[in-house]
Amino acid sequence: MMEHDPLGDILNSAPPAITAAESASLLHRHWGLTGQLDGLASERDLNWRVTTPEGLFVLKLANAAEDPEITRFQNLALQHIAQRDPGLPVPRVVPTQAGAGDVLLPTGSVVRLLTWLEGRPMHLAPRGPGLRRSMGATAARLTRALEGFSHPAADHVLQWDIKQASRLRLLLPAIAEPALRDLCARWLDLFDNRLAPLLQGLPWQVVHADLNPHNVLTDSVDHARIAGVLDFGDMVFTPRICDLAVAASYLVDQDNALESLDEIASAWADVLPLLPAERDVLPGLTAIRMVTTIALASHRAQLYPGNAPYILRNLPSARAGLLALPQPDEAL
Template identity: 65%
Template sequence: MPAPDDPLGPILNVPPPALTEAECLAAVAAHWGIDGRLEPLTSERDLNFRLRTGQGDFVLKVVNAAEDAGVTEFQTLALDHIAARDPGLPVPRAIRTRAGAASVLLEGGNRMRLLSWVEGVPMHRAAPSAALRRAMGTMAAGLTRALEGFDHPAARHVLQWDIKHASRLRPLLPAIADADLRALCTRWLDRFDTHVAPRLPGLPWQVVHADLNPHNVLTVPDDPARISGVLDFGDMVFTPRICDLAVAAAYQLDPADAESSIAQVAEGWASILPLSPDEAALLRDLTAIRMVTTLAITSHRAARQPGNAPYILRNFPGARAGLLALPCPD
């Protein structure tokens, strides 16, 4: 269990639920009336499967018992809002049970959800390109626009991945083994505290996806510069709108041409949601802070969950290379 003062709290420190496939299939049959077979999917804190059935494929999620039920409801209602606001956006749909419920409480405190399956090739397998970066920015802005006007009490839950909480990362920095990288992260957090955080209240705020990493975005198989889907709404929060662009840019950053790659993602975003002068001025900083967040959280969690370390650290090399390519202003 995490220490009481661990900034990650229980939700990012507990292991995923431990249910057998037979138990999961029995619950799906009982509540959704669907039979099929399961294929495991990776997850940071939940237990996920691809459910193959004669009625098509679905995503079966067993939500960690450490997650508040309100947060689960928040995610479901957000998907409903997107479907109503922009039904053409390629995101999952929440599948209700035969009783009309969006989730089912299981013995032991975990909740089970069923989502529609979205086809595509994970973006991390696609070749990077300027066209893909612009497409990522366009999709991110379209999704953010579709979430406009949506709110929920759980939207303000505290999740350390949320860039606005970057100041709370400092206790995690000792887990970064490379002393030079640790020092660079410290300098960026110093800059965040003095130059960035004071300006965040004046920006436009709303609910955003907040985790547009290449494992959560799908591309078209025969056209990797086109995006076919966005997955995993588990990190949604109410935060400055520009943070969603910064997250997307952090994962699209080309260390060989860092500034241009950020600009390409921003160009796609601005075609849907024009940036305010303050948003544009803070984008580079917030992009760097997202990479600091990735380095700090993944280092901290991998040390505590060595069995899941390969999955936890999958974005560490890219964040390290990207941050090294962005000099921190004095």
């Protein structure tokens, strides 16, 4: 780990080293289920798709470096969403045979079981106005459903959180392309000098914070309809506009960047009205999420070359989107 690395232990720790057989044993012991386990890609955790006679599930083993309360924070948030907006397509927590929401292992990993959501990963769906509007509306519903939810772990520090962008500077040397590295540095200058001072005056709440195309499912027939939202592992208390910026950063049309950004924002505003100040900072925060994706992916791919294809999966679109948006000196 580099000195003073802002990623901390979580993003610099390898996923749990637990075999499929060991995971199957945990599944049977605590949930009374048996079935086939197939590995799922994950940045820092160990996830299994579980096929059983009772149905499909996801067995999740959290990174041992993560505070168990963060996993419980996620479970409680899913329960809160289910109560506030039962129609939102999010996983449901499956309790253990003892009625608990999770199991803490001696290794420090927390194990839990969630329901499986069917759908086509959004990164495989054709992009267009319909998908952007659907994503904007779904993201707003999700943020609205999380209104009023609080938990002590919501204040944890995670580098993916847009408000932490200033700490990305130490990771910029990992960006191989000099021009892109310079552009990212200029955006961070804008964040420090113009955007960050405005955040405190905006509405804050717990948000999903990672609506990337690998965490969103679309309908297998109607590719413009959102069928599922996955992976609540990056939830954090932050300005709510950051959640829209995250979602938008992956759907910006490279040929019509600002117009496509407005499509997403307008669909969001139909569900959850935006303040003028939130609209003003949205383009800049969208760019900052792209910078975050580029910097973190570049750095972590160096740390874990064996997992580089997964880690770098969103970097090309982030690069293209950043180049399509106005330059930093034109953003505000």
